[in-house]
Amino acid sequence: METYVAELSGLKRGRTRARLAAAATAAALLITGIGAGSASAADPAPSATSVGGAGAAGTFGTQAAPTPINALYGVNSAGTLYGYPPNGNGGLDSRIWSGENWGPVKHATQVDHDADGLSDGIWAIDSAGGFSHLAWDGTPVSAGTGWQIYNKMVSPGDLGGATADDLITRDSAGVLWIYLGYGNGKVTGRTKVGGGWQAYNQITGKGDLTGDGRADIVARDGSGTLWLYKGTGSRTAPFSARTKIGTGWNIFNNLTSVGDIDLDDKTDLIARHTDGSLWLYKGTGSATSPFKAKVRIGSSGWNTYRLMF
Numbered sequence: 001m002e003t004y005v006a007e008l009s010g011l012k013r014g015r016t017r018a019r020l021a022a023a024a025t026a027a028a029l030l031i032t033g034i035g036a037g038s039a040s041a042a043d044p045a046p047s048a049t050s051v052g053g054a055g056a057a058g059t060f061g062t063q064a065a066p067t068p069i070n071a072l073y074g075v076n077s078a079g080t081l082y083g084y085p086p087n088g089n090g091g092l093d094s095r096i097w098s099g100e101n102w103g104p105v106k107h108a109t110q111v112d113h114d115a116d117g118l119s120d121g122i123w124a125i126d127s128a129g130g131f132s133h134l135a136w137d138g139t140p141v142s143a144g145t146g147w148q149i150y151n152k153m154v155s156p157g158d159l160g161g162a163t164a165d166d167l168i169t170r171d172s173a174g175v176l177w178i179y180l181g182y183g184n185g186k187v188t189g190r191t192k193v194g195g196g197w198q199a200y201n202q203i204t205g206k207g208d209l210t211g212d213g214r215a216d217i218v219a220r221d222g223s224g225t226l227w228l229y230k231g232t233g234s235r236t237a238p239f240s241a242r243t244k245i246g247t248g249w250n251i252f253n254n255l256t257s258v259g260d261i262d263l264d265d266k267t268d269l270i271a272r273h274t275d276g277s278l279w280l281y282k283g284t285g286s287a288t289s290p291f292k293a294k295v296r297i298g299s300s301g302w303n304t305y306r307l308m309f
Helices: 012-034
Strands: 072-076 081-084 096-099 105-111 121-126 131-135 141-144 150-157 166-171 176-179 191-194 200-204 217-221 226-229 243-246 252-259 268-273 278-281 295-298 305-308
Touching: 072 105, 072 252, 105 150, 105 305, 121 150, 150 200, 200 252, 217 252, 252 305
Parallel strands: none
Antiparallel strands: 072 081, 072 305, 081 096, 105 121, 121 131, 131 141, 150 166, 166 176, 176 191, 200 217, 217 226, 226 243, 252 268, 268 278, 278 295
16 A cells, blocks of 8 residues: 655654654554444443543643644545645645545544654544544554534643643533543543533634644634634633634635644644635734635545545
8 A cells, every 4th residue: 555755854754754654554454443333342431421541630741742743634425534644835745545434433533642743543433422542553442432422522732731632522512521631542531611612613723823832722603703712721721712813714614723734833724615625724823813814725626525634
């Protein structure tokens, strides 16, 4: 199977080459553990309200992670997974086949466990409510059950002040929850962030948008207004009050961030237009205006993906 090696510069080059190349080969092996039979094959696991982990809350420290650099992944209606690494020229390279049998997967997000800016695997929720961790270089591990209560899952980065990425989920009542990551694929029990998040049809984030070293998220409401939620570094109140950063965003049917696409050490945002074209909003690092004007990085055909992460 062909693998792609991204052309990058600086200290991250070798590490990113190895990780993106490994992703193309490892995902095909990992995905067999989260197929239609995963619910019956999974080991017994705690419920969604108390997903297990090693250690205690006191083990969490404080450290800012580097700007994430990851491939963009898409799952089509046939359940095939494709990856698009950054091409080194401000866009995405041609797609790489990365796995099959992703039909049961409803939500997925990349996760960095060791704060090196590169994803170490994927957290995923399947149609049976199983929550799984898929390490790029390991085997799929069941990390919980009962997760069908959630209709959104995002790992923006370190939200609680530790080195590992954390996880946020939204339930059907519009309540947002945070799970702290232990750095091994497991998470703590959940903590309520707040209600009213059903107002948003898109929620995403991967890294720092404002230049303060903390992971942030953006959310789009039903009117097409985009809002910024700055990270605070507190696991009990991970986001500050929202700030309006734009209108007219309802021309897009998907907003996804996987980190830095144009390799300028700032987190970017990928937006898919309703006509199937793909656009990049390059990050500025400014809280008042976090994105530059959009740039087209894909002409058409991106509506083929029902899931992007």
